[in-house]
Amino acid sequence: LAKTTQPISMDSYEGQEVNITCSHNNIATNDYITWYQQFPSQGPRFIIQGYKTKVTNEVASLFIPADRKSSTLSLPRVSLSDTAVYYCLVGDPTGGNAGNMLTFGGGTRLMVKP
Amino acid sequence: DTGVSQDPRHKITKRGQNVTFRCDPISEHNRLYWYRQTLGQGPEFLTYFQNEAQLEKSRLLSDRFSAERPKGSFSTLEIQRTEQGDSAMYLCASRLGGGSEQYFGPGTRLTVT
Numbered sequence A: 001l002a003k004t005t006q007p008i009s010m011d012s013y014e015g016q017e018v019n020i021t022c023s024h025n026n027i028a029t030n031d032y033i034t035w036y037q038q039f040p041s042q043g044p045r046f047i048i049q050g051y052k053t054k055v056t057n058e059v060a061s062l063f064i065p066a067d068r069k070s071s072t073l074s075l076p077r078v079s080l081s082d083t084a085v086y087y088c089l090v091g092d093p094t095g096g097n098a099g100n101m102l103t104f105g106g107g108t109r110l111m112v113k114p
Numbered sequence B: 001d002t003g004v005s006q007d008p009r010h011k012i013t014k015r016g017q018n019v020t021f022r023c024d025p026i027s028e029h030n031r032l033y034w035y036r037q038t039l040g041q042g043p044e045f046l047t048y049f050q051n052e053a054q055l056e057k058s059r060l061l062s063d064r065f066s067a068e069r070p071k072g073s074f075s076t077l078e079i080q081r082t083e084q085g086d087s088a089m090y091l092c093a094s095r096l097g098g099g100s101e102q103y104f105g106p107g108t109r110l111t112v113t
Helices: none
Strands: A009-013 A017-022 A032-038 A043-049 A053-056 A061-064 A070-075 A083-090 A110-111 B006-007 B010-013 B019-022 B031-037 B044-050 B053-057 B065-068 B075-079 B088-095 B106-113
Touching: A009 A017, A017 A083, A017 A110, A032 A061, A043 A053, A043 A061, A043 A070, A070 A083, B006 B088, B010 B019, B019 B088, B019 B106, B031 B075, B044 B065, B044 B075, B075 B088
Parallel strands: A009 A110, B010 B106
Antiparallel strands: A017 A070, A032 A043, A032 A083, A053 A061, A061 A070, A083 A110, B006 B019, B019 B075, B031 B044, B031 B088, B044 B053, B065 B075, B088 B106
């Protein structure tokens, strides 16, 4: 499985755009990039998934350059409630390891300040 | 609320006791996963069911751990002879087959004293 590297923590202020970059140099051809969000005392929650270029949903955008060796999660105009841990995961959601269990790294702890 | 429920939410037990946790996945989801998360770390995979069949087990799942999913619906995770190192959040997730996202429950926080 491709290893991911992301910052341990980030600080931001309300209303700012936050970009969290994840490195995944050994990403395989069939791998997708997926981001999960986790609040304290809750299970992780799917945010966004992409394969290449740009994906946008109502919560975030995901930018993936052509070489796919990194990706950036972009959260527009964060609020205090966006304070959470954000995990970048890389894997083949349709095959690969049996069952497609998720492999989490340490995540990025985002603190949004007023 | 993702639709995945876990019970209990918190469990405090003494070392050496047995504990059992329950997970109720989203009803049409045929795949069910158990993860363990310790403080400051990301969740770690423990085991996976497709319907009632347990198809994958992590080496983290020692012989003191057992999981079942009778009839392919709810699942239970039992830990026998608990140790302090078992203290963690135990998370359950489910998904429909075919590469869809996993939906996590709120977790059961186990404290072994």
